[in-house]
Amino acid sequence: MMLPVLVGLAEGACSSGAVTRERTDTWIAEQRARADADRLFLASSPCRSSWPQRSRHAEPGVD
Numbered sequence: 001m002m003l004p005v006l007v008g009l010a011e012g013a014c015s016s017g018a019v020t021r022e023r024t025d026t027w028i029a030e031q032r033a034r035a036d037a038d039r040l041f042l043a044s045s046p047c048r049s050s051w052p053q054r055s056r057h058a059e060p061g062v063d
Contacts, residue, residue, distance in 0.1 A: 002042040003035045 007028055014024040034040040 002040055003031060006031050006040075006042060 010019075010024050010028055010031075013019050014021055019027075031040060
């Protein structure tokens with residue numbers, strides 16, 4: 001259930017050029033092996049898009 005999330009993040013990093021295809025494929029294979037062994041763990045923070053947004057025209061330090 002978590003593996004598709006991780007694969008999607010890795011593919012996004014690869015397509016943006018942040019990491020190579022080779023490194024992406026290796027990392028995904030490592031995560032698949034962890035999932036197969038029931039040793040995969042994913043921690044995340046709340047989605048920033050749900051946080052209140054500051055006005056683009058607000059003064060620094062003022063929300």
